[in-house]
Amino acid sequence: MTVIGTGYLGATHAICMAVLGFEVLGVDVDPAKVARLAAGEVPFFEPGLPELLRKALDSGRLRFTTDFAEAGEFGDVHFLCVGTPQAPGSDAADLTYVRAATTALARNLRRRALVVGKSTVPVGTAAELTELVQRTAPAGTAVELAWNPEFLREGFAVDDTMNPDRLVFGVSPEWAEQRLRACFAPVVDDHGTPVLVVDLPTAELVKVAANSFLATKISYINAMAEVCERTGADVTKLAEALAHDSRIGGRFLKPGLGFGGGCLPKDIRAFKARAEELGVGQAVAFLHEIDAINKRRRARTVDLVREVAGGDLRGVRVAAWGAAFKPDSDDIRDAPALDVAVLLQEAGALVTVYDPEAMVNARRSYPQLAYADSALEAARDADVVVLLTEWRQFREVDPEVLGEVVAHRRVVDGRHALDRTAWRAAGWEHRALGRP
Numbered sequence: 001m002t003v004i005g006t007g008y009l010g011a012t013h014a015i016c017m018a019v020l021g022f023e024v025l026g027v028d029v030d031p032a033k034v035a036r037l038a039a040g041e042v043p044f045f046e047p048g049l050p051e052l053l054r055k056a057l058d059s060g061r062l063r064f065t066t067d068f069a070e071a072g073e074f075g076d077v078h079f080l081c082v083g084t085p086q087a088p089g090s091d092a093a094d095l096t097y098v099r100a101a102t103t104a105l106a107r108n109l110r111r112r113a114l115v116v117g118k119s120t121v122p123v124g125t126a127a128e129l130t131e132l133v134q135r136t137a138p139a140g141t142a143v144e145l146a147w148n149p150e151f152l153r154e155g156f157a158v159d160d161t162m163n164p165d166r167l168v169f170g171v172s173p174e175w176a177e178q179r180l181r182a183c184f185a186p187v188v189d190d191h192g193t194p195v196l197v198v199d200l201p202t203a204e205l206v207k208v209a210a211n212s213f214l215a216t217k218i219s220y221i222n223a224m225a226e227v228c229e230r231t232g233a234d235v236t237k238l239a240e241a242l243a244h245d246s247r248i249g250g251r252f253l254k255p256g257l258g259f260g261g262g263c264l265p266k267d268i269r270a271f272k273a274r275a276e277e278l279g280v281g282q283a284v285a286f287l288h289e290i291d292a293i294n295k296r297r298r299a300r301t302v303d304l305v306r307e308v309a310g311g312d313l314r315g316v317r318v319a320a321w322g323a324a325f326k327p328d329s330d331d332i333r334d335a336p337a338l339d340v341a342v343l344l345q346e347a348g349a350l351v352t353v354y355d356p357e358a359m360v361n362a363r364r365s366y367p368q369l370a371y372a373d374s375a376l377e378a379a380r381d382a383d384v385v386v387l388l389t390e391w392r393q394f395r396e397v398d399p400e401v402l403g404e405v406v407a408h409r410r411v412v413d414g415r416h417a418l419d420r421t422a423w424r425a426a427g428w429e430h431r432a433l434g435r436p
């Protein structure tokens with residue numbers, strides 16, 4: 001099989017499939033990325049993946065190339081894993097990369113093959129690509145297209161790939177289903193993973209519906225946090241009480257700074273944009289509010305830091321702990337942490353950022369911010385420490401030790417991640433959104 005696009009999704013898929021025993025060719029237009037992967041280096045932070053890359057390369061079953069002719073020659077099944085970012089100046093998804101990769105591959109398909117889309121796309125894209133592939137490929141209608149949405153979370157990419165909650169196969173002909181069942185047999189046989197065989201539009205929708213639901217759950221509890229702030233209630237206790245209702249459940253019900261990353265924010269926007277195009281915009285109009293609640297968290301976190309600092313941020317030294325959009329990732333796409341750091345700086349604060357893994361990416365994209373080499377260094381002489389990404393090393397900091405280096409023992413816990421009792425016992429003023 002080939003895997004077209006070797007970002008988070010594609011690299012993980014290619015590596016895991018090779019480890020599971022398939023012959024895999026990873027394809028990317030970026031020669032630097034291909035060279036790093038071929039040399040055994042994962043170009044992003046993902047726990048457990050470097051070890052598996054080594055294993056896959058040593059097995060001789062995994063190679064990488066930039067050559068689509070080689071890919072067409074090599075593969076019986078081709079997985080499309082290129083990105084679908086938010087289009088500039090619009091809420092819609094940018095399908096440039098999907099169309100370009102599909103065209104480049106199709107030109108080189110000279111025998112019966114299956115192309116499997118894994119990228120998150122607006123509903124209707126698979127039908128468009130089927131037509132594109134069959135029109136472009138020398139093998140014509142002998143090439144078929146299926147959709148197999150990917151649900152992996154960064155930080156858990158290997159586990160989510162090897163042991164997914166479910167597999168969704170969007171297929172029209174039976175042959176495509178058989179091929180996909182063969183591709184995922186090692187996963188299904190090992191774990192008894194449920195397989196849902198559906199049509200193409202359902203497969204496309206499963207992904208955006210799942211991400212919209214997750215975003216809604218997070219914004220729901222953050223909306224409750226706003227009400228708590230006004231009423232003196234405690235959103236962490238509220239969330240805990242809701243979580244005991246098994247119909248609601250506690251996952252993705254963690255209040256705080258809200259969601260970011262390369263998926264949730266852009267997926268809800270693209271879904272709304274696509275629904276409007278289709279004339280069913282009203283059905284998902286609430287996603288606009290979900291996005292707005294989420295954005296307000298960032299502004300409210302800045303307000304809270306201002307309040308703690310005495311009402312004015314000018315000249316206030318702030319230690320910003322975290323840059324990645326979530327812990328165990330170096331991904332800073334739409335990262336709430338960096339948004340807050342920038343807003344603080346714009347309000348006149350002297351901000352120093354530290355993140356365990358995302359420093360290179362953060363420095364590159366936000367050169368205007370100051371950076372420190374450790375959490376303690378960032379906090380030296382700080383007037384306020386603000387926790388923005390709940391890395392374990394921040395959660396486990398000893399407030400006594402930290403108290404020795406700061407100017408004032410004041411902490412804003414943007415992720416409800418610190419043990420408030422312990423911090424208060426160590427003389428800290430501890431504040432968090434939605435908690436009295």
Ligand code: UDX
Binds near residue numbers: 155
């Ligand atoms: C998400 C989906 O979970 C995954 O299934 C999909 O394939 C891709 O998008 P990912 O972007 O890796 O995965 O991150 P996820 O773990 O879902 O977290 C998203 C954001 O929500 C993070 O910024 C996180 O901090 C935030 N979050 C999550 C909360 O604020 N509260 C929660 O309770 C859970």
